Amino acid sequence: MQAITIPQYGGPEALVRAEVPDPIPGHGEVLIDVAAAGLNRADVAQRQGKYPPPPGASLYPGLEISGRVSALGPGVAGWSVGDEVCALVTGGGYAEKIAVPAGQLLPVPQGISLTEAAALPEATCTVWSNVAQVAHFQAGETLLVHGGSSGIGTMAIQLGKAMGARVAVTAGSARKLQACRELGADLAINYREQDFVQELKPQGADVILDVIGAQYLARNVDALAVNGRLVIIGLQSGGQAELNLGKLLVKRATVVGTTLRARPLAEREAVVAAVREHVWPLLENNRVRPVVDRVFPLKDAAEAHRLMESSEHIGKILLQA
Numbered sequence: 311m312q313a314i315t316i317p318q319y320g321g322p323e324a325l326v327r328a329e330v331p332d333p334i335p336g337h338g339e340v341l342i343d344v345a346a347a348g349l350n351r352a353d354v355a356q357r358q359g360k361y362p363p364p365p366g367a368s369l370y371p372g373l374e375i376s377g378r379v380s381a382l383g384p385g386v387a388g389w390s391v392g393d394e395v396c397a398l399v400t401g402g403g404y405a406e407k408i409a410v411p412a413g414q415l416l417p418v419p420q421g422i423s424l425t426e427a428a429a430l431p432e433a434t435c436t437v438w439s440n441v442a443q444v445a446h447f448q449a450g451e452t453l454l455v456h457g458g459s460s461g462i463g464t465m466a467i468q469l470g471k472a473m474g475a476r477v478a479v480t481a482g483s484a485r486k487l488q489a490c491r492e493l494g495a496d497l498a499i500n501y502r503e504q505d506f507v508q509e510l511k512p513q514g515a516d517v518i519l520d521v522i523g524a525q526y527l528a529r530n531v532d533a534l535a536v537n538g539r540l541v542i543i544g545l546q547s548g549g550q551a552e553l554n555l556g557k558l559l560v561k562r563a564t565v566v567g568t569t570l571r572a573r574p575l576a577e578r579e580a581v582v583a584a585v586r587e588h589v590w591p592l593l594e595n596n597r598v599r600p601v602v603d604r605v606f607p608l609k610d611a612a613e614a615h616r617l618m619e620s621s622e623h624i625g626k627i628l629l630q631a
């Protein structure tokens with residue numbers, strides 16, 4: 311099969327299409343003919359050599375796919391050859407075929423195309439696991455989403471609204487802020503011109519989904535409400551910062567960091583099952599939609615990475631196999 315490989319770390323040109331051996335589904339795994347793969351910021355970091363795949367994961371990039379089941383490994387129940395699915399994967403999505411543990415598969419929701427479905431697994435699983443499960447979000451609370459127009463952010467706005475949140479977002483341009491408002495954001499803050507701590511006063515944010523890291527840590531703590539929860543899922547500005555513990559004590563605040571990819575299989579499968587139970591009905595009722603900026607052919611993966619690094623996109627970028 312053809313796959314996008316990374317023979318040497320570097321810029322977008324480091325992504326090289328190559329003929330590689332077909333994957334063979336192991337026990338409990340399903341073989342999928344990939345229709346499309348979603349891009350994630352983590353793929354850029356992996357290509358640059360800053361985010362190595364966890365032990366046992368494919369060395370090729372790609373953390374989510376959609377496609378058709380073409381074979382079942384031993385011990386798989388509940389899926390059949392020909393099923394249209396999407397899946398969370400720990401790597402290897404930029405390829406024509408992939409073997410995936412059956413517990414990481416989701417059916418393509420009714421009303422969503424097979425290609426679009428590739429935009430769903432990483433964003434839905436990341437947002438649900440962090441906002442609902444880690445932060446224990448409650449209806450009526452304020453959710454602040456940094457990077458509201460990102461692949462993750464566009465899903466977080468919609469899921470936040472569906473969960474009964476007052477949603478605030480940050481983004482870096484008027485065009486992006488408008489897109490966030492159209493998705494349901496109640497408060498859209500241009501982080502280049504406004505201070506989100508001021509904009510969230512007086513009550514602050516009950517939950518903050520942060521993708522910036524070090525540069526925002528102090529201001530995120532300042533922006534938290536009493537009993538607030540700051541969930542850090544991205545470190546776009548770095549991972550070393552000073553934390554004023556006194557402010558945490560006074561606010562009875564929680565600061566937590568998580569990553570989906572490095573979780574053990576059983577935990578990833580539990581997240582996927584929860585997403586199927588709680589998020590899939592919202593997709594099938596049209597209350598939540600995947601936001602797709604552009605679809606590139608798999609061979610143009612480098613071009614797709616250039617778009618992601620330009621940050622011109624709104625929502626997800628996909629590769630069609």
Ligand SMILES: NC(=O)c1ccc[n+]([C@@H]2O[C@H](COP(=O)([O-])OP(=O)(O)OC[C@H]3O[C@@H](n4cnc5c(N)ncnc54)[C@H](OP(=O)(O)O)[C@@H]3O)[C@@H](O)[C@H]2O)c1
Binds near residue numbers: 481483486522542546
């Ligand atoms: N921990 C996990 O399990 C997990 C899983 C998935 C994703 N993530 C993380 O989630 C983040 C988003 O991923 P993605 O794939 O959705 O990437 P993406 O679409 O490329 O989004 C990155 C976003 O960051 C925004 N941004 C950059 N600097 C900012 C700042 N100072 N303040 C506010 N926003 C800023 C950009 O918006 P502007 O152009 O407006 O600046 C852009 O929308 C990444 O950091 C990724 O690593 C974590």
